[in-house]
Amino acid sequence: MKKLAMGIDIGGTNTAFGLVDEEGTVFCESVISTEKYKKFDDYKAYVKALCEAMHALIGSVSFEFELIGIGIGAPNANYHKGTIETPANLWKFRDDEPNPDESRRMFNFVDDIKASFPNVMVAITNDANAAAIGEGVFGSAKGMKDYAVITLGTGLGSGIVSNGEMIYGHDGFAGEYGHIMVDSRATGRDCGCGRKGCLEAYASATGIKRTAFELMAKMSNDSELREIPYSKFEAVMLSTAADKGDAIAKEAFRFTGEVLGKALADLVATTSPEAIILFGGLAKAGKHIFEPTKWYMEEHMLATFKNKVKLLPSGIQGKNAAILGSSALIWQKVIAK
Amino acid sequence: MKKLAMGIDIGGTNTAFGLVDEEGTVFCESVISTEKYKKFDDYKAYVKALCEAMHALIGSVSFEFELIGIGIGAPNANYHKGTIETPANLWKFRDDEPNPDESRRMFNFVDDIKASFPNVMVAITNDANAAAIGEGVFGSAKGMKDYAVITLGTGLGSGIVSNGEMIYGHDGFAGEYGHIMVDSRATGRDCGCGRKGCLEAYASATGIKRTAFELMAKMSNDSELREIPYSKFEAVMLSTAADKGDAIAKEAFRFTGEVLGKALADLVATTSPEAIILFGGLAKAGKHIFEPTKWYMEEHMLATFKNKVKLLPSGIQGKNAAILGSSALIWQKVIAK
Numbered sequence: 001m002k003k004l005a006m007g008i009d010i011g012g013t014n015t016a017f018g019l020v021d022e023e024g025t026v027f028c029e030s031v032i033s034t035e036k037y038k039k040f041d042d043y044k045a046y047v048k049a050l051c052e053a054m055h056a057l058i059g060s061v062s063f064e065f066e067l068i069g070i071g072i073g074a075p076n077a078n079y080h081k082g083t084i085e086t087p088a089n090l091w092k093f094r095d096d097e098p099n100p101d102e103s104r105r106m107f108n109f110v111d112d113i114k115a116s117f118p119n120v121m122v123a124i125t126n127d128a129n130a131a132a133i134g135e136g137v138f139g140s141a142k143g144m145k146d147y148a149v150i151t152l153g154t155g156l157g158s159g160i161v162s163n164g165e166m167i168y169g170h171d172g173f174a175g176e177y178g179h180i181m182v183d184s185r186a187t188g189r190d191c192g193c194g195r196k197g198c199l200e201a202y203a204s205a206t207g208i209k210r211t212a213f214e215l216m217a218k219m220s221n222d223s224e225l226r227e228i229p230y231s232k233f234e235a236v237m238l239s240t241a242a243d244k245g246d247a248i249a250k251e252a253f254r255f256t257g258e259v260l261g262k263a264l265a266d267l268v269a270t271t272s273p274e275a276i277i278l279f280g281g282l283a284k285a286g287k288h289i290f291e292p293t294k295w296y297m298e299e300h301m302l303a304t305f306k307n308k309v310k311l312l313p314s315g316i317q318g319k320n321a322a323i324l325g326s327s328a329l330i331w332q333k334v335i336a337k
Numbered sequence: 338m339k340k341l342a343m344g345i346d347i348g349g350t351n352t353a354f355g356l357v358d359e360e361g362t363v364f365c366e367s368v369i370s371t372e373k374y375k376k377f378d379d380y381k382a383y384v385k386a387l388c389e390a391m392h393a394l395i396g397s398v399s400f401e402f403e404l405i406g407i408g409i410g411a412p413n414a415n416y417h418k419g420t421i422e423t424p425a426n427l428w429k430f431r432d433d434e435p436n437p438d439e440s441r442r443m444f445n446f447v448d449d450i451k452a453s454f455p456n457v458m459v460a461i462t463n464d465a466n467a468a469a470i471g472e473g474v475f476g477s478a479k480g481m482k483d484y485a486v487i488t489l490g491t492g493l494g495s496g497i498v499s500n501g502e503m504i505y506g507h508d509g510f511a512g513e514y515g516h517i518m519v520d521s522r523a524t525g526r527d528c529g530c531g532r533k534g535c536l537e538a539y540a541s542a543t544g545i546k547r548t549a550f551e552l553m554a555k556m557s558n559d560s561e562l563r564e565i566p567y568s569k570f571e572a573v574m575l576s577t578a579a580d581k582g583d584a585i586a587k588e589a590f591r592f593t594g595e596v597l598g599k600a601l602a603d604l605v606a607t608t609s610p611e612a613i614i615l616f617g618g619l620a621k622a623g624k625h626i627f628e629p630t631k632w633y634m635e636e637h638m639l640a641t642f643k644n645k646v647k648l649l650p651s652g653i654q655g656k657n658a659a660i661l662g663s664s665a666l667i668w669q670k671v672i673a674k
Binding site for chain 2: 144145146147158160162163165167168169170171172173174175176177179180181184193194195262265266267269270271272273274300302303304305308309
């Protein structure tokens with residue numbers, strides 16, 4: 001019988017899920033709103049809606065198949081515990097809950113899904129780790145045992161694989177490479193984590209936007225970017241402008257590549273991967289971001305590692321990458337057997 | 338029958354080796370000069386002398402035992418290939434060798450030892466990885482699956498263990514944490530690797546000595562350290578001076594702890610270890626180095642990891658640490674079975 005794994009991607013706005021086979025084909029997919037369930041006490045209603053929608057999706061498949069597992073990618077997910085902890089962008093909490101410390105709240109998400117799918121393997125990890133496993137099972141890192149995936153979206157996430165295994169770390173939260181400090185001075189940029197100077201404040205879709213605004217203040221070149229207010233500015237506009245030779249956009253990519261390239265040279269010194277894969281919105285800028293990143297990475301590389309490490313685009317992006325990545329959490333275990 | 342593993346530690350001056358049991362007891366040990374064999378064409382003579390000395394040591398044991406393996410720790414050793422590559426401080430090369438590129442020269446050390454010990458498991462890794470495995474098998478990281486060992490000697494070495502396995506990386510050279518860049522500006526300190534601003538130029542026995550000399554120039558406090566020329570200065574003198582309240586020595590430790598603590602916070606964000614173990618000469622300074630390092634590590638830590646990661650002294654240092662560490666390379670494999 002055909003085997004399929006369910007992949008679920010929980011985002012702040014929507015939760016997407018789909019059924020994926022061993023080859024990485026998504027047979028069907030669906031979506032529910034995450035945003036709708038952000039009020040107090042909505043978590044249970046969210047889980048109920050998600051499970052019902054998954055059962056409906058499974059019922060809609062026209063052929064017989066075996067559901068071999070459910071893989072979930074979510075912000076702040078803990079692989080070891082099966083929980084989602086401190087989900088700032090997801091569900092709020094009741095005021096009368098016993099533990100008033102919001103910073104330590106957690107949801108037993110795997111258990112709550114298992115309650116509705118009792119005999120199915122369920123596993124969860126954070127979205128960047130899911131992307132990394134997806135690249136290993138279906139994408140650019142197929143067959144590699146040592147590689148890293150860097151997701152360049154609103155923030156910078158990372159999933160690092162060594163000896164064929166995801167580095168989850170002792171507490172399940174490893175791979176926060178977006179929060180290495182690249183500028184610990186008082187002038188370092190504010191980061192969403194409450195500190196200053198983290199890598200993701202520079203090397204991410206948000207980071208390059210901040211750089212562009214700094215450069216509009218610093219440089220005197222004409223630029224169509226000067227017509228766009230901060231609140232409407234998107235990183236993709238920099239690709240369009242750079243394509244036309246816009247000096248500010250080009251400098252924004254060069255600077256971002258410098259910060260990211262140096263940080264990747266440090267990552268290579270630490271874990272010596274076969275390849276680093278750039279994933280996510282900013283990675284779609286192609287050569288604009290890959291060329292300076294590669295150049296600065298090699299420029300700062302310890303001699304031992306020079307010209308050894310591939311810098312690759314995602315092999316799953318665009319193909320329901322997040323659903324593929326989450327389902328790969330299951331396929332990885334099945335294939336490993 | 339009693340089982341023993343041989344541990345070999347190849348240093349630039351001496352090569353020490355000894356027989357170690359499963360509990361980490363060193364039954365006997367011996368040493369040959371490495372330095373004596375640094376002339377052209379001496380490598381073969383060195384291997385011959387080492388193997389003879391090992392056979393002699395084995396012959397000297399008064400009880401019957403099984404030699405279960407030979408573990409080797411050496412600079413620039415490659416676990417995957419069994420080689421020692423570009424050993425700047427070890428053997429020189431003949432002028433008439435076919436490959437004139439010194440930067441890529443390598444010795445097939447494991448094969449050369451196996452030739453003299455044909456039916457014995459032989460494994461090699463770099464000295465910092467050997468220390469890390471030693472801490473895992475016999476020392477402060479016993480029972481841990483995710484930890485890092487930082488060796489603070491002449492340079493800074495590191496061995497990172499995740500999911501119970503050493504991170505060797507794709508090419509076998511991972512764990513060069515001494516060469517992450519902490520100051521990539523032109524003012525960054527020269528590093529032995531040819532670049533500027535590497536962590537080990539600040540956080541190592543040599544690094545803190547350099548800091549002390551910078552501080553003697555910067556600060557006007559009286560200090561007995563001002564009597565010692567650079568060429569005679571040793572890091573241990575800073576411990577002695579700090580014990581007496583010397584302001585320059587205390588500031589040197591604070592600054593070193595700041596640089597190292599920040600770098601360890603980044604390492605935690607990347608690999609989330611249960612503990613980080615400080616090993617080597619500078620770690621012997623105890624509270625002088627541990628206290629500022631711990632403080633700055635926590636100060637710069639991402640909230641998720643705050644107050645979770647132990648900073649521990651070595652559990653094998655002083656007890657023939659290097660021999661224990663190298664032998665642990667064998668015991669680790671045997672115990673894992």
